[in-house]
Amino acid sequence: MFPDQASTFAWHVDALYFYLILVSVVFSIPIVAAIVFFGLRYREKEKYATPEEMHGSIMLETTWSIIPFIVSMTIFLGGAIVYYNQFRMPDDGMDVYVVGKQWMWKIQHATGQREINELHVPVGRRVKLTMTTEDVLHDFFVPAFRTKMDVVPGRYTYLWFEATKPGKYHLFCAEYCGLNHSGMGGYIYVMEQRDFDNWLSGNVSGQTPVEQGKDLFENKLGCASCHAGGPQQRGAKLEGIYGHEVKLVGGQTVLADDAYIRESILNPSAQIVEGFQPIMPTFKGQVTEEQLVSLVAYIKSLSGITAATTGGGTGSTAANSAASGNTIDSANTMAPRKAERGRTGQEGSNPNTPGTGTEPTNSNR
Numbered sequence: 001m002f003p004d005q006a007s008t009f010a011w012h013v014d015a016l017y018f019y020l021i022l023v024s025v026v027f028s029i030p031i032v033a034a035i036v037f038f039g040l041r042y043r044e045k046e047k048y049a050t051p052e053e054m055h056g057s058i059m060l061e062t063t064w065s066i067i068p069f070i071v072s073m074t075i076f077l078g079g080a081i082v083y084y085n086q087f088r089m090p091d092d093g094m095d096v097y098v099v100g101k102q103w104m105w106k107i108q109h110a111t112g113q114r115e116i117n118e119l120h121v122p123v124g125r126r127v128k129l130t131m132t133t134e135d136v137l138h139d140f141f142v143p144a145f146r147t148k149m150d151v152v153p154g155r156y157t158y159l160w161f162e163a164t165k166p167g168k169y170h171l172f173c174a175e176y177c178g179l180n181h182s183g184m185g186g187y188i189y190v191m192e193q194r195d196f197d198n199w200l201s202g203n204v205s206g207q208t209p210v211e212q213g214k215d216l217f218e219n220k221l222g223c224a225s226c227h228a229g230g231p232q233q234r235g236a237k238l239e240g241i242y243g244h245e246v247k248l249v250g251g252q253t254v255l256a257d258d259a260y261i262r263e264s265i266l267n268p269s270a271q272i273v274e275g276f277q278p279i280m281p282t283f284k285g286q287v288t289e290e291q292l293v294s295l296v297a298y299i300k301s302l303s304g305i306t307a308a309t310t311g312g313g314t315g316s317t318a319a320n321s322a323a324s325g326n327t328i329d330s331a332n333t334m335a336p337r338k339a340e341r342g343r344t345g346q347e348g349s350n351p352n353t354p355g356t357g358t359e360p361t362n363s364n365r
């Protein structure tokens with residue numbers, strides 16, 4: 001009746017669900033039984049009989065208030081815990097980029113490998129998806145992992161999971177998105193680390209998202225002509241801004257995250273960085289969502305934040321966890337953000353002064 005439990009939080013969701021069923025059963029059976037019992041026991045024998053008056057019972061009323069209160073609060077707490085676990089992104093998640101499109105899932109690994117309607121991941125490793133769509137709303141749904149997330153035009157949404165069992169699991173689109181919505185699915189292949197490393201090395205990786213972003217930035221789109229340092233510089237310097245507050249014209253500040261970088265490329269005049277002129281043209285219509293993802297990955301890398309990857313053919317889990325250990329700090333997008341929160345107005349929020357000391361130093365430029 002239920003799909004496999006194949007992620008770390010699958011049983012949390014099931015436990016909550018069974019608890020809800022239990023509560024429903026425990027409340028509805030006595031109510032139905034009481035309706036039947038009272039209907040028979042007190043059914044009208046004499047027309048217009050006057051019932052005995054009753055003046056309430058503190059004991060009874062307190063009991064039927066407190067018990068439902070406790071029950072509803074446990075449901076709330078359970079739901080909040082499950083939600084908190086699922087939708088707070090891990091700092092060390094292996095990065096995977098997902099672009100939805102009528103009617104397919106286009107997926108790219110941080111090491112460059114691309115897949116369509118398939119996603120290969122290692123078992124026992126947190127995987128973080130950064131998702132967007134080229135057209136309409138879609139929804140990335142993996143029943144065996146008990147998780148789903150809307151994929152929304154014009155913004156990034158995130159999803160993470162840690163698979164616990166190797167196997168092949170259904171992937172669905174869970175938001176009606178047009179004619180072939182029902183066919184917009186595929187499979188997640190959960191593999192042992194060694195098999196995953198083999199799979200990775202058996203697939204030509206091409207450019208990684210960071211390399212693609214760099215290529216777009218320096219050559220294809222010519223961003224570097226304004227954003228690189230030197231006398232030519234007319235645009236804000238981008239080194240070190242990711243995860244920091246940026247001061248805008250008008251005194252506001254904004255956190256330089258994925259959404260901010262995306263917005264600045266598509267709609268540059270919306271948020272002008274203090275000290276700069278609104279001269280940047282929009283790149284709307286000139287870049288695809290996949291290119292945007294690469295540009296964001298590249299600009300992130302300028303702040304020393306490398307996408308967390310795994311594998312690379314070492315074949316040993318120990319070696320891999322050691323290798324990924326290096327990237328945990330650098331992939332830690334939450335910590336610098338947390339540190340930056342509430343620091344509005346402090347120096348260091350100017351994007352022209354990169355490297356304020358709180359940044360991870362592992363740059364791969």
Ligand code: CUA
Nearest residue numbers: 138173175177
């Ligand atoms: Cu995409 Cu339904």
